[in-house]
Amino acid sequence: MLFEPHSDKQEAALFSDSRITLVATGIQYGKTTIGAVRMKLAMHTFTDPLDNFLITAPTYKIMKQSSLPAFLSIMAGYGTYNKSDACFHMHNGGTCWMRTATDPDSVVGIPRVRHVWCDEAGLYTLYFWENIQARAASKQAPIDLTTSPYSLNWVYKELIKGSLAGKRSDILYIKARSDENPYFPKEEFERRKATMDERRFRMVFGGEFEKMEGLVYDCFDEKIHIVEPFDLPKDTVYYGGIDWGYTDPFVLVVHAVLPNGHRFQVAERYKTKLTIKEIGAFCKDAMEHWGVERFYADPSQPGSIEFLNRMGVPTVAANNDIRVGIDTVYELMKAGMFKIFKDSSPHTLDELSIYHYPDPKDLKPDQHGGESKPVDQNNHCCDALKYVCIMTHRNYAKISPKVPGNKKIRTEKDKIEVLMKLPKRVV
Numbered sequence: 001m002l003f004e005p006h007s008d009k010q011e012a013a014l015f016s017d018s019r020i021t022l023v024a025t026g027i028q029y030g031k032t033t034i035g036a037v038r039m040k041l042a043m044h045t046f047t048d049p050l051d052n053f054l055i056t057a058p059t060y061k062i063m064k065q066s067s068l069p070a071f072l073s074i075m076a077g078y079g080t081y082n083k084s085d086a087c088f089h090m091h092n093g094g095t096c097w098m099r100t101a102t103d104p105d106s107v108v109g110i111p112r113v114r115h116v117w118c119d120e121a122g123l124y125t126l127y128f129w130e131n132i133q134a135r136a137a138s139k140q141a142p143i144d145l146t147t148s149p150y151s152l153n154w155v156y157k158e159l160i161k162g163s164l165a166g167k168r169s170d171i172l173y174i175k176a177r178s179d180e181n182p183y184f185p186k187e188e189f190e191r192r193k194a195t196m197d198e199r200r201f202r203m204v205f206g207g208e209f210e211k212m213e214g215l216v217y218d219c220f221d222e223k224i225h226i227v228e229p230f231d232l233p234k235d236t237v238y239y240g241g242i243d244w245g246y247t248d249p250f251v252l253v254v255h256a257v258l259p260n261g262h263r264f265q266v267a268e269r270y271k272t273k274l275t276i277k278e279i280g281a282f283c284k285d286a287m288e289h290w291g292v293e294r295f296y297a298d299p300s301q302p303g304s305i306e307f308l309n310r311m312g313v314p315t316v317a318a319n320n321d322i323r324v325g326i327d328t329v330y331e332l333m334k335a336g337m338f339k340i341f342k343d344s345s346p347h348t349l350d351e352l353s354i355y356h357y358p359d360p361k362d363l364k365p366d367q368h369g370g371e372s373k374p375v376d377q378n379n380h381c382c383d384a385l386k387y388v389c390i391m392t393h394r395n396y397a398k399i400s401p402k403v404p405g406n407k408k409i410r411t412e413k414d415k416i417e418v419l420m421k422l423p424k425r426v427v
Contacts, residue, residue: 003037003074006030006183009176014038018172022145022159024122026178026205031146035117036070038144042115043075043090051094054116054135058101058123067119068098103247104128105272113141122147125378126154126350127249127270149203151212153353154346160209178205214357216326216374216382219334222349229341232256232264238290240283241388242297242315243380244304250274251384252282253348254290257392262337266290268345268381276304280311287313296391298383318387322373325386328393338389348381355382 005011013023013034021038023031035055043053055071057063071088072081079090086098094114099106104127113135118124124132136143147155162168179189193201202208211218236256243251254267267290269282286292297305299317308315319325332338340348357372374382 003033006181007176009174009180010034012172013174014041016142016172018142019140019170020143020145020159020168020172022121022147022155022163022171022173023176024145024147024149024155024160024173024209025176025180025207027148028178028184029176029181029207031148032066032070032119033074035067035119035144035146036074039071039096039115039117040074040078042142043078043093043096046114047090047093049092049094050112051114052110052112053094053096054107054110054113054132055096055098055119056100056107056116056121056124056128056132057098057119058121060100060102062120062123063098063100067117071096101125101128104131104249105247107131107135110135112139114139115141116143118143118145118147120147121145122150122153122155124154126347127272129154149207149209151353152209154350156209175207177207212354212356214359215353216355216357217330217333217352219330220352224336225333225339226342226349227264227339229266229344233258235259238266238286238292239388239392240286240292240295241318241384241386242279242283242295243384243387244298244301245380246273248272249347249380250279250282251347251380252279252286252295253345253381253384253388254286254292255388255392256290261393263332263339263389263392265338265340265345265348265385267341268348268384270347270381276307277311279304280308280313283308283313283315284311296387298387316391319390320383320387321390322386325383325390326374328390329386332389332393345381348385351378351381355379 005014010030013021014037023034025031039053039055055067057067075088079088079093081088088096090096097110101124104125108131116132116136118132121129132143145155145159159168159171160173163171163173178184179186189205192205196204199210200213203210236258239255239257241253241255245251249270249272252269253265255263256266257263267286274282283292283295293314295308295313295315296318297315299305299320302317305315305317329338355374355378358375
């Protein structure tokens with residue numbers, strides 16, 4: 001099968017010899033084809049049966065509908081695909097493994113990787129990207145990233161900004177509009193330009209990286225909320241927020257709370273496949289290093305909370321009301337009372353750039369009547385952040401207030417709703 005590039009940019013991407021090739025474009029530019037063709041070239045270059053190759057996608061759906069069909073089409077006749085193992089065995093050659101970010105550790109353990117293709121990489125977590133780089137390290141394998149712009153996450157901060165500033169000579173960054181593909185209809189490009197929100201159009205069709213729409217913490221500004229570490233006052237109190245995980249990551253965030261209510265996130269721990277004893281060791285390390293007095297954890301695992309307490313790690317079940325948690329964190333950010341020490345919390349910052357409410361068009365009919373909740377994906381740091389903020393913010397009331405006319409507040413939800421209606425007061 002012969003393939004002819006449709007433009008100089010596509011040709012440059014196809015024959016890139018950079019360690020990292022990043023192709024970020026508008027829709028229907030042909031970036032998926034670039035990834036598939038480059039993988040084919042790599043598999044014909046390294047043909048030892050022990051050689052491995054890696055194709056990744058953010059979800060199984062994207063892998064099934066986009067990445068995998070493009071690859072299998074261009075590799076027809078060159079090998080066989082094993083659906084149960086999600087791998088392609090090349091005749092007289094190596095093996096290409098298909099993995100998704102649904103399990104960020106799914107790439108761990110694959111040796112002798114010669115080439116990696118990350119499709120729609122803009123939807124990956126920083127943790128998945130770190131694991132992918134680790135797989136490519138031993139053979140210094142080239143990594144291709146093909147993506148549409150989604151947010152100002154690690155792709156923009158770590159790769160694009162570094163490339164544009166001339167600090168990342170290992171990256172070839174190619175940006176292109178949809179209409180730079182000569183086969184994309186010009187009239188459709190102009191029609192959408194005239195009818196779409198300008199910022200949204202630049203992302204979808206222009207290949208421009210912008211702040212994601214519908215961000216939960218749209219008030220977060222790295223110029224304001226990220227600060228250089230400094231010596232904190234002696235009367236600072238340290239607390240931890242815990243979000244449980246095993247296949248999903250376990251997250252611990254450490255907050256330093258000053259007497260005036262201002263707080264600084266000074267550390268985070270983010271890791272999968274931890275046992276409860278290993279989690280306890282992380283917490284004890286935080287107690288020794290920072291002097292953490294108490295940890296506030298997701299209440300869904302009371303057994304784990306009890307286990308930590310028996311280990312000597314003082315842990316309390318946190319209020320996990322999503323709306324109250326978001327409002328508390330948002331209030332602290334908006335008031336300039338919450339900031340993050342620079343270089344302390346990369347995964348938290350990555351999540352803040354993508355933690356968003358669902359697009360209205362993605363909601364089912366029965367979901368439009370109630371209050372929309374954020375998309376429940378890649379939000380583990382944000383959950384840990386909510387737990388520690390809601391439980392240690394100075395306006396959080398620890399007891400149920402007496403409300404005229406209400407003899408009994410039956411549920412925790414009822415209590416919180418009453419609390420939110422009361423005028424704020426400094427405790």
